[in-house]
Amino acid sequence: MAVDITIPPLSQTMDTVILVQWLKAVGDEVVNGEPLFVIETDKANLDVESPATGILRRIIAEPGTEVKVRSKIGVIASPDEIIPQGPGPKPTPEPKAAQPLPTATGPGGQPLPPEQRNRIFASPRARRLAQQEEVLLAEVTATGPQQMIVEQDVRAYLEARRAAPEVTPVARRVAEAVGLNLTTVVPARPGARITRADVEAALAKREAVAPAGIQWVDLSPTRRTIARRMAESQQAAAEVTLTREVDATELVHLRERILEELSERDRRPAYNDFLVSIVARQLKQHPYVNATTNGERIGLSEEVHVAVAVDTERGLVTPVVRNADQKGLLQLAQERAELVRRALDGSITPEELGGGTFTITNLGTLGVDAFTPIINPPQVAILGVGRIRSAPAVHKEELCVRQLMYLSLTFNHRFIDGAPAARFLADVVRLIEKPHLLWLDVSQSIP
Amino acid sequence: MAKMTIAEALRQALREEMRRDERVFCIGEDIGIEGGFGGAFTVTLGLSEEFGHDRILDTPISEIAIAGVAIGAAMAGMRPIADVQYGDFLFCMMDQLANQAAKMRYMSGGQVAVPLVMRAPVGATARGPQHAQSLEAFFTHIPGLKVVAPATAYDAKGLLKSAVRDDNPVIVFEHKLLYGSKGPRSERGALSPIGEVPEEEYLVPIGEGIVRREGKDVTIVAKLLTVYRALAAAEVLARQGIEVEVIDPRTLVPLDKELILASVRKTGRLVIVEEDNLTGGWAAEIAAIVADEAFMWLDAPIKRVSAPDVPPPFAPVLEREYVPDEEKIVAAVLSLF
């Protein structure tokens, strides 16, 4: 019997989702429980499992389209089955030789009306146990009479799950759907499994302080992309942020003296330009920080392309200064200014936005001291720059006023460890604190 | 302990109760006649020698009078034990049982009690449709009547004594193939179980069932002859790795509901066996009770093994098809797995 494929109601806040892609093609065999298609909600991309075993006979919704939750997007059936067109498929006589489709027929073998096609048959005893143990019946294999899930089947499932993680699948699913980080959820008792109830309790706390009178604004494509990529980055990386306080007094003085030497036509270098220059040179010395990744492998490159974060009306964009390690300060300043201008007025091109091997993001102008920037995939690290402020410090054993700032380096611990990252940061810091060392082309790291 | 047949156990119960209480007397057809059988199934054999014909009262073929006289005597202070020769004849006295005995106390606002016992043999024995019915269900449905169905010698004696001492009308159903009647009244194909019966005084309380065999995989509730069929089926199923729990309710009204519910909570599966037609029968009531009160513990649908909705036939080959047997019970149990 034909089984409808529908969009599950996994998002708390959206009536529609985007069908990102089908994982199977028409004519492919699908198995109950196997991932069949991918949807994008406002929080994350999710795999959705096939509701039945059979052949993917029809695809109704195309990838990239927005679809309503609970709507039908496809049909699974046996190979030779006639699938009626139009709303509500009419019941067809059951072919005796067909593959068993447990959720499509009633116990007597009679075809079910459409609204019952996705029912799971389980005995009351099995349901009771499943509810108690927070088992999703859709994940249990039925061995009872008339393809009904019986108690024994739930017990078998529980046995298999015994070695599994401390979060119930239901809880995990719910947390994902609502974008709740499981690390923020407390189990009911210490050491117990995190259940859906625990997730919902955490969610309730979060919702309790949600503002009233919310006006929902649709996401721009840019926003959507950022949203997706941020989530992807978080999912794909084990991000750690190192923070260092830097005495930038020397750099400040250096810049002042340089500015005195410039003509009217020259672009005045900003601190960012100095940082791009310093960072680019250090990236040459630390190829693993300059690396990119496709999730499985690390891509090392001789070239250093530094992306700088620009805050535009449309959102954050990161145009790339290519081969930044080979460009002089004024050239960097010029290029960067150009890129920023084009980013701001929207004329930036995709080529100018791609290919970066590292990103610098500066929130110092907005008064931020330190923060935890998120890595820009496929890169493996990002440097966050805080504001430069006058503050008391110890310099040459004496208390005086110096120009201090924080650097926050976030790196992907999956591919770089803390020590190497710290060494890169230390090298960067040293050149900021002692800019004259640039002349000495120091290449060793300070322990 | 003495070993005896059910007929002997019933006779002993009658004797003991009549000795104990001079208000007790028997009334029915052919129960005290000199040189007679002692009732159709020998249960009253020899009693008139001890108690005389005034206390073992033979009647004309007048079922209405048997019931009516017993009711009137009970209302006026006696404790009669009446009987019909075949359970089928209960229908002849239906008004007296259903409209009079069952309702007398209620409609008088509690003024009178009707401490009457009516014994009735049931079951198919190749005598044709009007002498073969198992019709307990008609009587379990009438408020005001108690109904018992003993399947062993121990229970027969104990329950009959309890019935005599109960101040309400009690119908005692006995199965023809379980009596163990001897001589000219012996039944072909009878099971005639011999049971152990204590020498000392004992009663089996009305309203208490019993677990005949313990098991964890499926509960079978059965009565009278089908208890033995269920036990035989349980043996067959044990060899296939299925452990059957067999429950004999012994009293049909008031039912020992909790015994059945507790068993279903344990096993999750229920089969009810009865020698009675399927539709609207006693098994249907048990199924309804369990579906209502133990629904969440069920791991499979509830099955009834009953006689088909036809009158009981004469020909042995047809009767074999009609009555629930070991094979049908095994098949029903297997369908639940």
Place this chain on the structure above:
Amino acid sequence: MKSSDVNFSNSRNARDGLPNPSLSAGFGNPAGASRDLSNSSHSTDAGELPDAEQLTRIYHTMVMIRRFEERVNELYLQGRIPSTLHLYIGQEAIAAGVCANLRQDDYVFSTHRPHGHALAKGVAPQAIMAELFGKATGCCRAKGGSMHVGDVRVGMFPAIAIVGGNAPIAAGAALAAKMQGTDRVTVSFFGDGAANEGAWHEGLNVAAIWELPVIYVCENNLYAASTSFSLTFKVKNVADRAAAYGMPGVIVDGNDVLAVYQASQAAIERARQGGGPTLIECKTYRQCGHSRSDPRTYRTHEEEAEWKERDPIPRFHQWLLDRGVCTAEQLDEVALNVEQTVDEAIIFAESSPEPQVADLYADVFKE
């Protein structure tokens, strides 16, 4: 067992708030039967009659029944009684005449038309009235209603509304009395229709074969519901069937209270002495319909008028005056007394509480 050993083992003890039964014991000498159906005369030729006090009491009973039924009819028409009624009007001589011969511990079984028998046997009018009103103080705690009134303390079992149903049961009660060694008798009242029920035949047969102390009193009022006697009997009299069972059959004018008195006295004495059962057929007429929902279109006005002439109460009233048994004032006082009793019964019933919902479940079984 001696009669003093036997208590009404199935009867209640204290019944709070319920009126006590009144006494209507009767006694008399053996007398024969009478066939005189003429106006205002009563047969007196067979033996002794009751004394003046007893005669007055019999009259009182008849008036009591008449007024109770008439008043209850009014209440019904006013919508104050929930049940239908089967009125005894016109048949008072039978209940009064028979029950005047019964002791309190004798048994009476009645039918769907039981008010007359109940009053005659001594069930308190208040208790009957409250039962009709459906109140908790009714004689059956409002569980039975009009067709089942009774009070075992005065020997009136709850009436049995299944036509013919009480015949074998009455035989059973008589059997118990015999087994218990008492001289208690049982009376089974029934109508002509009952004599065609299987239960009736079975009951009379066993009563005869076992020589039980039961008197079967047939109130032949010529109609079973709307069906006339002549359509349903080949024999001319119900009493003719007594011979079929081997018991004496007696026919009396059911509207002559003294004839009824004497016939039943003889039968009761015979039974007490161990002489066995008797079938007494009382020819009478019910003045009202079968039940309240009966427009009586199956009878002629002439017939009804003719029987009205033979109304047993004015007839007896006149006889008592003619014989100087009572003065007019005494008889008026009886009427007043009756009226007052009925008034009180109605007040009692109306002011009594209804049963509680929990009473629905009470008395299915004796615990």
